[in-house]
Every structure is written in structure tokens, then in C-alpha cells.
Amino acid sequence: MIGAGLGSMAAAARLAVAGHRVTVYESGSTYGGGVRRFERDGFGFDTGPGLLHLPAVYRDLFVKTGKQPLEECVTLTQVDPASRHVFADGTRVDLPNASRAGTVAALDAALGAGAGERWGAFMVRAREAWDRTRRPLLEEPQPEDVSALGREPYPAPKAGLLRRPTTTLARIGDRELRDPRLAALLGSYAWSYGFDPATAPASAAVLPYMEQTFGSWYVAGGIRALADAVYERCLQRRVEFVFGTEVTDVLEERGRAVGLALAGGETVRADHVVAGAPVPTLYAEQTVGWESGDDWPRFQPVRTGRVTLCLALRGAREPGAAHRTVVHASGELPTVTVLRPDDPALRPDGAHESVTVTATVVTRESWAGCAERMLAQAAEAVPELRGRLLWQEVRTPDDTLLETGAAEVPGPALAGARGQWLPAPNRADLAGLYFAGGWSHPGGGLAHAGMSGALVAGLIVEGADFRGSQ
Incomplete structure (x- = not known):
């Protein structure tokens, strides 16, 4: 298996x-792929995802691979409010966790009568x-x-002048x-998954539906x-990990596929090979051989x-204080997500706080x-943020490149x-080679990476008869 990201590990355990x-x-010194932590002076920060959606994916993984369920291995807490939104005009609204009626009421109260109804009607179509x-x-x-x-x-x-197809989320x-x-609210879900709403297909409407239905x-x-x-x-489960070892072919x-070649010249034989590294990188570096551009697998742009x-x-x-606040763009400022977990494990003591601020960027x-x-x-x-600031660490896509092999962050399949907007399939054109993780079906994100691991394991164990998770 190439790479120790969440998708690879989910497949490995199964x-x-x-x-x-x-x-x-x-090739690196630790596991987790893009799920990393930065620590300094008693402060701790998630440098990848900060919240989990669709925890059922990992509940299923732990049920299928051992006696201890997920909740005995980690402590999960629903975030409420799910998010606080600060709009460019100063309007603020707190959206409850996994409550459709509560969200409609909150939007009506903050943005004016009718805002919640329009959002609710949109969510019906998103469903x-x-x-x-x-x-x-997700499941096949x-x-x-x-x-x-x-x-x-x-x-x-189904009524009015809008009865014609909508091609993008921005539309x-x-x-x-x-x-x-409301348009900014919708767009923020796309940005959080790495999509520009101006180019993301209308099907990206499933992203707010997923979060608002199943919770954060x-x-x-x-x-x-x-x-x-x-x-x-x-x-x-006796999976063996070999860190600091690059796979070259x-x-x-x-x-x-019958095995791997390692950077030191060693070769290892295998009945199956699972690649959890970014699929474009595998082909660009010719870890997976190809003759022409036609041999590249499909992956999201x-x-x-x-x-x-x-x-x-x-x-x-x-x-x-809200755990998650989305501050929407104004002028040249980016839309940012501010995470303020009330977690003693991430701060030196009660007189300090660790905060992460994240923005999606398009070019260098x-x-x-x-x-x-x-x-x-x-x-x-x-x-009083600036007056309270002791120090900051800035992490850019260059850090993502060093840790994962790609500067970009893939989004879910759409x-x-x-x-x-479909990523590479889990089964490669080369027999015996499979792709797991965010760059392969069903795409990026914690839950989706876990699903990719389940799909790869199913394809290897059940072969051509595998029709998806039940």
C-alpha cells in the first residue's frame, strides 16, 4: 500500500x-495524510479538517474491524450552533446543528421574512x-x-420563470x-470543500444539504x-507501517500490478497494490507507468x-463563542472559516486559546x-484578536505539497x-492496482476518504461481484 492517509488506513484495516x-x-514520518497537527508552546492546531461530517462512515469502519466502537476510541460532540455567519453588511446569524426548521427560523429572524422559506425550498431541491x-x-x-x-x-x-436548468452553484x-x-451562505459551503461556486456544478447543492441534515x-x-x-x-489488526520510505514504481x-519498487532499490511483491497518494502525482512522477495522456485516469480539475x-x-x-464562524468576503478580503474549539487539550491552560483561520485560495x-x-x-x-495575539504560524499550499504530495486539496465527487467533477475510479486500468483516498472515488473530505477505503477493500475482497456497501 502506498501512503498512510485516512483512505489508505481505512482500506488497510478492512x-x-x-x-x-x-x-x-x-514517504513521510507519520500517518494521516492531510490530517495533521501543529504544536508549539502548549498550543495545538488541526492543520487539515477541523470538523467531521457523516461520522457513520467511521462508525462503520470501527464496527467492521474490531470490538471497540468508534465512540470508545474517540469522543464525538455535536457542534451547536453548527456555524455562525458574519456577512459583509454586518448581519450575523447562528445556524443550529441538524435542524431544518431551526435553520429556516434563524434565517428569517436575521435576514428578514422569506429568507428562510427560500433557503428551505432550495434544500428540498438539494435533497x-x-x-x-x-x-x-458514495456507496458504489x-x-x-x-x-x-x-x-x-x-x-x-417547478414554477415561475426559473423553470430551466441551473448549471452552477452561483446561479x-x-x-x-x-x-x-443567502448566496454567500451557499457559496461558503462550496469554498469550504475547495470549490469555486462560480464554476462548481449545481449538484454541489448536496454539500450544504449533507451538513445541515447529518450535522457537524x-x-x-x-x-x-x-x-x-x-x-x-x-x-x-497487525497492519505493518514503514515510514520514511518512498515508492518509486x-x-x-x-x-x-505485482508489487512495488522502493527508493533504496528494494522491491516487494504483492497480490494487490493500493495507492493512497494523490493520483495526479502518481502519474506525473511515473510511479504508475503511462504511454500517453490518454492513459491518465480521470480526476477533478x-x-x-x-x-x-x-x-x-x-x-x-x-x-x-461559536466553535465555527464563517466571515464572508468583503472587497479584497477572503471568506474565512474561524475555528475556536473549547478543548483543554489544544491550549496550555484556561488563560489561553488556540484558533485556526482557513481560506480557500485559487492560485499561488x-x-x-x-x-x-x-x-x-x-x-x-x-x-480583541490583535491585542491577544502571541504568535501565528502561517501554512500555505506549499506545506500541503510537502505533507501530501499535492498542493491542491481535492473536493468530493460531484x-x-x-x-x-468525478475523481479517478478506485480500480485502475492496470489490473491489481487500486486508488484510495481523496483523489479517488468518491473524492476528498474525511467521510469520503473513509468511503474510498471501504470501496477498495470491497473490490479486493469480493472482486467483480462487489456492488457497494450495504
């Missing part, structure tokens, strides 16, 4: 339980898109013929929500604690990375000087747009 001997080769795509996009292997997934599942409103905001603040959860000690728990489960004989500020603050977190030029603008936005969410 394969080990099925009786396979699994060895994971990781239709979710119902149409949930199983083929990607079919060879993806033409059905290339059709837009998001329905047009939903303009045509159906009809309030720049915090893992005590930070999301890195989830990676720790999955790693420990792998060790319990996938060995091929008679049109089938990802163009975005993330800049994260790790802020060490003096002073205690004030009562009523866009993150030059981005930290100062992000800090200005974060001040809307953290009282239907529509003739299939261009």
Missing part, C-alpha cells in the same frame, strides 16, 4: 480483517439531488460508463435565493485524534489550495500576503457537468 497481510509504505446521487457517488464503485453521473441531478424549480444563489447574503461533529483533541484512532486500529508483469493561520492567543475564550499569487487579510477577517469573529 483488508487485514479479511485475512490479507497488509504493509503500508509512507432531490442527494437522493439521486447518494448511492452511485464508480461505473465504467459514467454518462449517467454526467447529467445534472439538481432540479429546476442557484442568484436565481433562486435572491439575497446576496467535533473530535475531542482535534481531528488528528481520529487519525490516531484509525492508526491504532490498523496496528491492532509499481511493478507490472503480464498487464498486472482541482485548482484550489488552503491557507491556514494557527493563532496562539492570550486570554480565555469568552462565553458564547492569491496566497501572497493572504495572511494579513485573513487576520483582518478573523477579527470579526474573535474579540455529478453533472458531463462528469468532469
Whole structure:
């Protein structure tokens, strides 16, 4: 197995339980892929995802791979409010966790009568898109013929002048929500997954639907604690990890993957090879051989990375502070997500606070000087931020590149747009080679990476008879 990200480890634990001997080769010094932690002076920060959505994915992993359920290995807490939103005009609204009626009421109260109704009507259509795509996009292997997934599942409103297809998420905001603040709210879900709403297909409506329906959860000690728990489960199942070891090639004989070549010149034989490293990197570096561009697997046209500020603050977190605040863009300022977990494990004592501020960026030029603008936005969410700031650590897509092999952060698989937002399938063209993790079906994100591991394990264990998770 190449790489020790969450998708790889999810596959490794399941394969080990099925009786396979699994060895994971990781070029870095630790596991987790993009799920990392930065620590300094008693402060701790998640430098990847900060919240977990669809925890059922990891509950299923722990049920299928051992006696201890997920909740005995980590502490999960629903975040409430799920998010606080600060709009460019100063309007603020707190959205409850997994409450459709509560969200409608909150939007009406903050943005004016009718705002909640429009958002609620949009969520009904988003649910239709979710119902149409949930199983083929999340629970089944990607079919060879993806033409059905290339059709837009998001329905047009059934009445009025809007009864024509909507092609992008931004157009939903303009045509159906009809309030720049609601449009910004919708767009923030796309940005948080690395999508620009101006180019993301209308099917990205499933992202707010997923979060608002199934809730947002915090893992005590930070999301890195989830990676720790999955790693420990792998060790319990006798998965072997070899760190600091780069894989340079996938060995091929008679049109089938039969092992790996390592940087030191050693080769290892295998019945199956699972690659958890970024799929584009594997091909660009010819770890997976190819003759021409036609041999490349399909993967999303990802163009975005993330800049994260790790802020060490003096002073205690004030009562009523929201765990997650989204401060929406104004002028040249970026839309940022501010995470303020009330977690003693991430601060030296009660007289200090650790805060992370994250923004999605499109090009290298866009993150030059981005930290100062992000800090200005974060001040809307953290009282007296600049006066409380002890120090900050700025992490850019260059850090993501060093840790994961790619500067970009892949998003979940999305239907529509003739299939261009679908990632690489789990089964490679080369027999015996499989892809797991955020760059493969069903795409990026904690839950989706866990699903990819389940799909790869199913394909290896059950072979051509595997039809998806039950």
C-alpha cells in the first residue's frame, strides 16, 4: 500500500480483517495524510479538517474491524450552533446543528421574512439531488460508463420563470435565493470543500444539504485524534507501517500490478497494490507507468489550495463563542472559516486559546500576503484578536505539497457537468492496482476518504461481484 492517509488506513484495516497481510509504505514520518497537527508552546492546531461530517462512515469502519466502537476510541460532540455567519453588511446569524426548521427560523429572524422559506425550498431541491446521487457517488464503485453521473441531478424549480436548468452553484444563489447574503451562505459551503461556486456544478447543492441534515461533529483533541484512532486500529489488526520510505514504481508483469519498487532499490511483491497518494502525482512522477495522456485516469480539475493561520492567543475564550464562524468576503478580503474549539487539550491552560483561520485560495499569487487579510477577517469573529495575539504560524499550499504530495486539496465527487467533477475510479486500468483516498472515488473530505477505503477493500475482497456497501 502506498501512503498512510485516512483512505489508505481505512482500506488497510478492512483488508487485514479479511485475512490479507497488509504493509503500508509512507514517504513521510507519520500517518494521516492531510490530517495533521501543529504544536508549539502548549498550543495545538488541526492543520487539515477541523470538523467531521457523516461520522457513520467511521462508525462503520470501527464496527467492521474490531470490538471497540468508534465512540470508545474517540469522543464525538455535536457542534451547536453548527456555524455562525458574519456577512459583509454586518448581519450575523447562528445556524443550529441538524435542524431544518431551526435553520429556516434563524434565517428569517436575521435576514428578514422569506429568507428562510427560500433557503428551505432550495434544500428540498438539494435533497432531490442527494437522493439521486447518494448511492452511485458514495456507496458504489464508480461505473465504467459514467454518462449517467454526467447529467445534472439538481432540479429546476417547478414554477415561475426559473423553470430551466441551473448549471452552477452561483446561479442557484442568484436565481433562486435572491439575497446576496443567502448566496454567500451557499457559496461558503462550496469554498469550504475547495470549490469555486462560480464554476462548481449545481449538484454541489448536496454539500450544504449533507451538513445541515447529518450535522457537524467535533473530535475531542482535534481531528488528528481520529487519525490516531484509525492508526491504532490498523496496528491492532497487525497492519505493518514503514515510514520514511518512498515508492518509486509499481511493478507490472503480464498487464498486472505485482508489487512495488522502493527508493533504496528494494522491491516487494504483492497480490494487490493500493495507492493512497494523490493520483495526479502518481502519474506525473511515473510511479504508475503511462504511454500517453490518454492513459491518465480521470480526476477533478482541482485548482484550489488552503491557507491556514494557527493563532496562539492570550486570554480565555469568552462565553458564547461559536466553535465555527464563517466571515464572508468583503472587497479584497477572503471568506474565512474561524475555528475556536473549547478543548483543554489544544491550549496550555484556561488563560489561553488556540484558533485556526482557513481560506480557500485559487492560485499561488492569491496566497501572497493572504495572511494579513485573513487576520483582518478573523477579527470579526474573535474579540480583541490583535491585542491577544502571541504568535501565528502561517501554512500555505506549499506545506500541503510537502505533507501530501499535492498542493491542491481535492473536493468530493460531484455529478453533472458531463462528469468532469468525478475523481479517478478506485480500480485502475492496470489490473491489481487500486486508488484510495481523496483523489479517488468518491473524492476528498474525511467521510469520503473513509468511503474510498471501504470501496477498495470491497473490490479486493469480493472482486467483480462487489456492488457497494450495504
